[in-house]
Amino acid sequence: MPENILLINKLKKYFPTTERDRYVKAVDNVDLALKRGEILGVVGESGSGKSTIAYTVMGMYSPTSGQILFEGQDISCETSRRPMPVKKDLQIVFQDPGTSLNPQRNILQILELPLKVHRLADPDNTIRKVIELLEMVELSEEYLYKYPRALGGGERQLVAIARAMATGPKLMILDEPTSALDVSVQAKIVNTLIRLQSELGMSCLFITHDLSLMRNLAHRVAIMYLGKIMEVAPTQDFFERPLHPYTQMLLSSIPVISKEEETLKPDRITAHGEIPSPVDIPPGCRFHTRCTLAKDICFTQEPDAIQIGPNHSVSCHLFSED
């Protein structure tokens, strides 16, 4: 079995605009590997292409070019052309549980659908299986015949997680599962996710814009900016030694609640500027328009990913040899 459960190779996803030959370059040459049993956090601002990666892996879009390998198997196509076992092993939890659950179905109906589709339970066994799923996310049996509208945001998201867990996936994609929720509710969801992940040894691709959440959750963190990965590192290393100017800018912008945290923020860089349009990506390094440390080369030449330490790579000219 390959070590990487998911391997993304030079993935590109362009969307056409109304003008000819102009594209929204949502994902532009992304290489990413997800190890077995790992939580990989993909962090970036809105419009950086995080969700496009998730949806392309899920098969909601087919890639413009590049390859997605799941356990060594090429799945660079849309869902309709994927074999059932792959669909069973890949599940996703969306951002807004208010719209990702069918308001016309009760919780039992919502949770039994994946079981029926993948023939995972006998008809007389289904209810028991659904109750097990609810217990997994610490919801009681009472919820079986409730409708999503009767549930709070946090409970809805737990149902969405239970639905993704129904097929016993090997890889779970979490697309900002807690960004619509309050912190007190987020804590519960995140703790449930951490417990399930370590109990079942799933791999998770966790997409978020919240770096402090990743500090407490992910094994590795990847930073995305305008369709490209700027820095990838193991979590500890990432927060102790952020290298890319963009990473430092993100870290220094986080509002924190204690003095200990304050000392962890790089103070060299303050945020300015906004993310440019993904239709007109700046030439050279795509971050140079907001970078305070940009050199001449940054305006003309796109930096490659440079290995700095074990598993730590960064795309920035500041760290190239010459």
Added chain:
Amino acid sequence: MANTILNVDGLHVGYRVYGGTLKVLDGIRLVMDAGEKIAVVGETGCGKTTTMKSIMGILPRQAVIRKGQINFKGRNLLTPGTEARGMRTIRPKGVSMVFQDPIAALNPVFTVGQQLSDVIKYSRGQTKQLSKQSVRDAAIEVLKLSALPDPERILTNYPFQLSGGMRQRVCIAMALSTAGDLLIADEPTTNLDVTIQDQVLRLIRNLVEEQGMSLALVTHSLGVARQMTDRIYIMYAGTMVEVAPTEGLFDKPFHPYTKGLLGSVPKLTGEGIGLGIPGRIPDYLKPPAGCRFYPRCEEALPECKDNKPELYDVGGGHRVACFLYR
């Protein structure tokens, strides 16, 4: 006190709905000194926005102000009204507000210039006739203050042509153009990315300090509140549960709700995430008779069920509405 600018006392606000009245605000007390920056922090649905809208006098029609007082610069804004409709509010002069969602706050069919000029004409033109040119100059000036590049072009833009951060800056410019004594910012950065949030918050703070205004910031992010303000009000289910100077609150939180909230925030130090607060906000149709946090509180005493705690002083300007600290 001479320099108290805003004094809200015992404010009760409800919403008439099918089947009764949602008793949202339950005796809100909020005092602000001139030039002070405060934050009102709480979860979704705990009445933060309702409080601010009551002060602005822009509550929706189904809202009823049952009792209470709002004093702004020594003038009572509430006048007795009918039994059913509740009290009426006089809209205060010198208070402006920045809303959460700039796309909803700006009119999509008018240019930024038209909308901004309307505000300026309305607020400054009441005393004297303004020429077109002077309105335009004033608009450009406030856009510049809000750190918007190329203000002449932005005046001719429609809101959809601007990015989220720029739209929010336009809203800030609009609030500043009527600049007075108090700026209410209702979750001004919730829809923005962290790097943009940082810029917008710095902008608000600088402008407030330069113009000597007071700031009431509504937010659900404790981190934002810590960065921006001198004093924090923690709100839960329509009641103020804790009031403290910013430093004091983070050093030593007292109320079980505040503790739970602080424990739930993911930290950069990576010490893991707290357990959160079980349960959810009470049903406002039938709120708990005593402390509104009682059903979710792990340290609840028997008397919490039927008695409402007052704000008890625990020293250093720190006050907590909890029987544990009587």
